[in-house]
Amino acid sequence: xxxxxxxxNNKEKVLQAAKNKGRQVDLDKIxxxxxxxRKLIQQAQVLREERNKLAKQGKxxxxxxxxxxxxIKEELKKIEDDLTKIQTQLDSLVSFVPxxxxxxxxxxKDATGNKEIRKWGKIPRFDFxxxxxxxxxxxxxxxxxxxxxxxSGFRGYFLKNEAAILHxxxxxxxxNKLIKKxxxxxxxxxxxxxxxxxxxxxxxxxxxxxxxxNDEDAxxxxxxxxxxxxxxxxxxLNEKDLxxxxxxxxxxxxxxxxxxxxxxxxxxxxxxxxxVEQVIIAKNNIEExxxxxxxxxxxxxxxxxxxxxxxxxxxxxxxxxxxxxxKKYDTETWMPSRQAYGETMSNSIMGDFQxxxxxIKYRKKDGSTEYCFSLNNTALASPRILIALLExxxxxxxxxxxxxxxxxxxxxxxxxxxxxxx
RNA sequence: GGAGAUGUGCCGGAGCGGUUGAUCGGGCUGGUCCUGAAAACCAGUAUAGUCGCAAGGCUAUCAGAGGUUCGAAUCCUCUCAUCUCCGCCA
Numbered sequence: 001x002x003x004x005x006x007x008x009n010n011k012e013k014v015l016q017a018a019k020n021k022g023r024q025v026d027l028d029k030i031x032x033x034x035x036x037x038r039k040l041i042q043q044a045q046v047l048r049e050e051r052n053k054l055a056k057q058g059k060x061x062x063x064x065x066x067x068x069x070x071x072i073k074e075e076l077k078k079i080e081d082d083l084t085k086i087q088t089q090l091d092s093l094v095s096f097v098p099x100x101x102x103x104x105x106x107x108x109k110d111a112t113g114n115k116e117i118r119k120w121g122k123i124p125r126f127d128f129x130x131x132x133x134x135x136x137x138x139x140x141x142x143x144x145x146x147x148x149x150x151x152s153g154f155r156g157y158f159l160k161n162e163a164a165i166l167h168x169x170x171x172x173x174x175x176n177k178l179i180k181k182x183x184x185x186x187x188x189x190x191x192x193x194x195x196x197x198x199x200x201x202x203x204x205x206x207x208x209x210x211x212x213x214n215d216e217d218a219x220x221x222x223x224x225x226x227x228x229x230x231x232x233x234x235x236x237l238n239e240k241d242l243x244x245x246x247x248x249x250x251x252x253x254x255x256x257x258x259x260x261x262x263x264x265x266x267x268x269x270x271x272x273x274x275x276v277e278q279v280i281i282a283k284n285n286i287e288e289x290x291x292x293x294x295x296x297x298x299x300x301x302x303x304x305x306x307x308x309x310x311x312x313x314x315x316x317x318x319x320x321x322x323x324x325x326x327k328k329y330d331t332e333t334w335m336p337s338r339q340a341y342g343e344t345m346s347n348s349i350m351g352d353f354q355x356x357x358x359x360i361k362y363r364k365k366d367g368s369t370e371y372c373f374s375l376n377n378t379a380l381a382s383p384r385i386l387i388a389l390l391e392x393x394x395x396x397x398x399x400x401x402x403x404x405x406x407x408x409x410x411x412x413x414x415x416x417x418x419x420x421x422x
Numbered sequence: 423g424g425a426g427a428u429g430u431g432c433c434g435g436a437g438c439g440g441u442u443g444a445u446c447g448g449g450c451u452g453g454u455c456c457u458g459a460a461a462a463c464c465a466g467u468a469u470a471g472u473c474g475c476a477a478g479g480c481u482a483u484c485a486g487a488g489g490u491u492c493g494a495a496u497c498c499u500c501u502c503a504u505c506u507c508c509g510c511c512a
Contacts, residue, residue, distance in 0.1 A: 041472055045481045052481090055493040056441050069492030236469085361469095367451095369469085 001356045002097050004034050010100075017100040020107050020318035025097050033090040040083045047076050095204055098323035099353040102286075105327055106317040113317030114330070120301065121310030123334050124392055131398075132337035133390045134266045137163065139398065141419045142390070143267065143383075155256070155264075155271045159383060162415045166389065166402070167274075167382045169409040171249060174276045174303055174380040178247035181299065183278065188227040188250040193217045196230040199358035201324030201350070208257040220253035224277040225376045232281060233358035236369055242362055243282035243292060247379060250275065267383040268335075268342065276379040281360065284352060284370045293327065293349050296377035300331055300345045303380060307403045309388045310334040312341050324353040331378075336391040344385055347377035 007014050011027055018025045051072045106113050137143025142163035148156035159167050179185050194217055197203045197210060202222065211220040221227055228248040237244070252275050256262075263269035278296050282289055297313070304311045316328040328348040332341030352371035355361070361369040393401045398417030407413045 038472070041481080045472065048481055051493080052441095057492095066492035073492080367467090 001095060001353060002099065003356065004030075004094065007031070007094070007097065008034075013100055014097060017318075018098055020101065021098045021321065021323065022109060022319050023096075023098050023323065026093065027097075030090065030093050030097070033086055033093070037083065037086050037090060040079050040086065044076060044079045044083065047072050047079070051076070092204075095198070095357075099201075099326055099351060101318050101321065101325070102327045102349070104315075105321070106315065108317035109319040111317075111320045114314045114320055115317070116312050117315050117329075118313040119310075120305065120312070121308070121334070123310050124336065126336070126394075126396075128396045130336050130391065130394055132266065133387045134337075136390050136394060136400065137267075140400070140415055140417070142415070145266070152272070155269065157267060157270065157383065159386075162400075162410070162412065163383075163386060163390075165410050166406070167386065169406050170380055170382050170385065170389075171274065171276055173306075173406060173409055175247055175249060177303065177306075178276075178278065178299065178379060181245075183245045183247035186224075186228060186231075186246050186248045188221070188224040188248045190221045190227075190251045190253065191218050192221045192227050192230075194219065195233065195358075196221070196226045199230050199233060200226045200354050201322065201357070202226060205323055209255045211253050211255055221250060222254050223252050223275060224248035224250035225279060228277065228279040229281070229354055229374050229376065230358055232360045232372075235360060237281070237360070237362040237372065239283065239362050239364050242372065243280050243288075246277075246279040248277045248279055250277070252381070266337075267387055268338075270383065273381060273383060275381040278377045278379050280375040281355070282373045282375065283362065284373055286349075286351070286373075289349050289351070289373045289375060290327075292375055293329075293347065293377075296347050296375060297329055297331070300347065300377055300379060304331070304333060304344075306405045307385075307389065309385075309392055311344070322348070324348075324350045326351045326353075329377075333385070333388040334392060335387050337387070342384070342387065344381060344388065345378035348375065350374045350376075 002014065007027060008031060011031075015025070015027055051069065054069055054072075106115050108114075131139070134143070134145065137145075140162070142159065142161055144158040144160060145156075148158050150156075151158075175185060191213065194203060197206075197219055202210060206222075210222060213219065225248075227250065228246050231246075232244075252273050254271060256269055256271060259269060278299060280292050280296065282292055301311070301313070311331055311333045314330045314332060316325075316330055321328045325348045328346065330343050331345035331347065333344040334340075335342045351373055354374045355372045360372045360374075362372050363369050389403070390400055393403070395401060395414075400415040402410060402413050402415070
């Protein structure tokens with residue numbers, strides 16, 4: 001959420017940003033509502049002041065004071081009702097104003113405007129017809145999509161045998177790696193309240209992509225970003241404790257409401273997956289935030305390099321970034337069956353967009369307070385990463401090699417070309 | 423799921439209709455003293471909104487939302503959270 005002051009003083013900038021992100025906002029309406037709001041607040045304040053003065057005289061029960069008191073009560077009631085209406089309307093409109101991208105972000109309507117900034121690794125050349133992870137999964141009894149659909153529904157899956165072990169080992173490996181870099185390990189709840197979802201900017205835009213439970217205010221998180229960024233909501237942190245770096249693990253649930261017919265086969269687009277996420281709560285300083293953003297980026301690239309998976313890094317253009325974001329890198333990993341890079345990590349600077357909604361501040365040395373900045377990047381999401389892992393490492397004999405770094409953890413160095421029952 | 427209790431500032435803990443944003447104690451920050459430290463003493467120590475160039479004023483906030491009243495931390499209703507006991511259960 002942007003502050004009304006910022007909107008007022010940067011009207012053109014905000015308007016342009018919304019346009020570049022393909023969003024419509026009515027800033028004139030917002031500013032005029034804000035004017036009305038402030039007038040009403042002033043009127044209410046004057047009345048309350050008078051009421052307080054009368055009350056302090058301590059006149060009991062009847063007399064002139066109580067007559068005026070009753071008048072004030074009525075006038076105040078009317079003003080407060082008007083104010084509530086305007087405030088509600090204003091809050092709703094402001095909550096829809098997207099964040100302003102940084103100057104270096106390419107301006108474009110859609111994904112075609114994303115720019116590749118870096119590439120790593122060699123795309124494997126197979127001297128045989130490589131299988132997709134679906135075929136491999138079936139041949140080696142690693143993935144059961146049929147029974148997944150039978151039991152869980154569309155996009156359901158079972159991971160079995162070595163794939164199940166690999167899935168676990170990847171999380172553990174990545175978790176430990178980031179702990180060694182002084183990220184605080186945290187396991188986050190997946191059942192969360194709308195506060196978190198609104199605070200992170202998932203709502204109001206992404207409601208149709210979020211599972212709502214039957215309880216009054218309970219949703220399934222789409223990412224640990226939501227619970228973990230909200231962790232300090234309503235709190236004031238100490239400047240000396242910033243930045244707070246988390247490595248968070250949680251299940252993730254997504255309805256994929258807008259994705260019917262997209263990536264319907266295999267492990268690419270699922271309703272339910274697990275993820276290790278990096279989350280940072282930082283000072284309100286864009287230069288520092290950019291450094292941390294690069295750190296988050298370096299971490300996820302290091303993970304792909306450890307795993308020996310070829311990838312490229314994209315800077316996302318205005319039209320392909322979310323509303324809360326100021327700058328975003330997507331890291332895409334090579335997936336042979338797609339003959340393309342597929343998104344595996346997403347790294348964003350949110351500025352104070354989320355922290356303003358969540359009311360996360362920090363106290364500076366001079367005693368004043370300011371909204372924090374928030375950032376987050378995937379560390380590893382599985383099963384999606386298994387696509388790259390299984391497909392890139394497959395061998396002519398039908399087996400699949402395991403990256404060195406995981407071998408000790410999983411207890412084998414290859415998935416043999418035979419159905420194993422572990 | 424059933425029964426009961428409780429929710430006050432960074433923490434502990436008063437207050438139970440009328441200058442209470444809130445006694446007091448602790449903590450924290452600054453200062454005095456001291457070779458240094460401790461102790462002691464002095465001062466300061468919430469957040470948000472709003473008006474103002476500023477100094478500063480005003481308003482709101484005692485879990486949250488409503489209500490009663492001229493006036494609410496104090497009374498009423500609902501919600502939420504926590505604790506204890508029973509039941510169930512990884």
